[in-house]
Amino acid sequence: MLPELTLSRGFTSWTLDPAALVAVVLLGGLYAYGVTRRVRSGQGWSVLRAASFAVLGLGMIVVATMSSLAVYDRVLFWPAAVQNILLDLLAPLGLALGDPLGLASPDGGLRRVMTSRPVRLLTFPLVSSLFVLVSELTIYFTPYFPTALHNDPVRQLMHAQLLLTGCLFVLPMLTGQELLPRWCTHPVRAALVFFDGLFDSIPGIVVMTSGALIAGPWYKAHPRTWGPTLQFDQMLGGGLMLTLAELVALPFLIAVFFQWWHSERDRTAELDARLDAELTPVVPATAGAVVAASGAASADSAPAASAESERVRPWWETDGGEVGQRMRRTR
Numbered sequence: 001m002l003p004e005l006t007l008s009r010g011f012t013s014w015t016l017d018p019a020a021l022v023a024v025v026l027l028g029g030l031y032a033y034g035v036t037r038r039v040r041s042g043q044g045w046s047v048l049r050a051a052s053f054a055v056l057g058l059g060m061i062v063v064a065t066m067s068s069l070a071v072y073d074r075v076l077f078w079p080a081a082v083q084n085i086l087l088d089l090l091a092p093l094g095l096a097l098g099d100p101l102g103l104a105s106p107d108g109g110l111r112r113v114m115t116s117r118p119v120r121l122l123t124f125p126l127v128s129s130l131f132v133l134v135s136e137l138t139i140y141f142t143p144y145f146p147t148a149l150h151n152d153p154v155r156q157l158m159h160a161q162l163l164l165t166g167c168l169f170v171l172p173m174l175t176g177q178e179l180l181p182r183w184c185t186h187p188v189r190a191a192l193v194f195f196d197g198l199f200d201s202i203p204g205i206v207v208m209t210s211g212a213l214i215a216g217p218w219y220k221a222h223p224r225t226w227g228p229t230l231q232f233d234q235m236l237g238g239g240l241m242l243t244l245a246e247l248v249a250l251p252f253l254i255a256v257f258f259q260w261w262h263s264e265r266d267r268t269a270e271l272d273a274r275l276d277a278e279l280t281p282v283v284p285a286t287a288g289a290v291v292a293a294s295g296a297a298s299a300d301s302a303p304a305a306s307a308e309s310e311r312v313r314p315w316w317e318t319d320g321g322e323v324g325q326r327m328r329r330t331r
Helices: 007-012 018-040 047-066 068-072 077-097 109-114 117-122 125-140 144-150 152-175 186-209 216-221 230-279 287-296 302-311 322-330
Strands: none
Touching: 007 068, 018 047, 018 152, 047 068, 047 077, 047 152, 068 077, 077 125, 077 152, 077 186, 077 230, 117 125, 125 144, 125 152, 125 186, 144 152, 144 216, 152 186, 152 230, 186 230, 216 230
């Protein structure tokens, strides 16, 4: 019989989940190895990315599986609901912000696996969003969740499933175009993230408004003399699921907009550099070349030069791309 969950116990109650600890150490070690290899090769790596992966990604896995949420998830429903949302939405966001695929070798095994046809099908935006929704509803409205409450292997499988389905949607949205269809540009990604936030609110609404108790026999068999009633506990859990889903959608959307701005800035800088290179006049190598060129000019060659200039037009006058259009406007 656990003591009443108070604010102080919420911060000080911890437990050990060996499977989660092994996963966190393994993911952290692989990420640290990738960062070290990149730095040694002379390429930098953002400290903010590494902090996002470690604190928001791995840290949320630790909080979800080893904090007071894991201590009380078999006594109260709402800690289990918050635990699942952290694994399904917040931890994948932190892992994706760390850009782990950016550390993979271009021709390495991880890159080949992530760009393979089966993985690209699973990470297709509409498919991955549906996986997240179906995963949540399956957990709460089948015997899956009650079984996980008294069976540790099933519980760990449920946690892994939540983390994986969340990563299927978040990672492609934040780690590069190569995992997405060509039509999935940054504006389309922003729209998909917005609608995904609406989809993520559905499980919380369904849980909160459900008349039937989720895992009711389990919680009735483990009564407590403190805390909310079983019905209010479930309503509280559904409300927290809904709130957290909407709160996570906001930084996710901001991250997509930031990547959009960053991509446009780099594209504009590259375009300006090309324009500057095209507009820079060609200076003769020596003064003798200038004298020879001017001495060779004569009245007889003027018509030929004029004809040649009419025959050979600058490339930017006929270029239909953005560089050509900007060159014509500057002229």
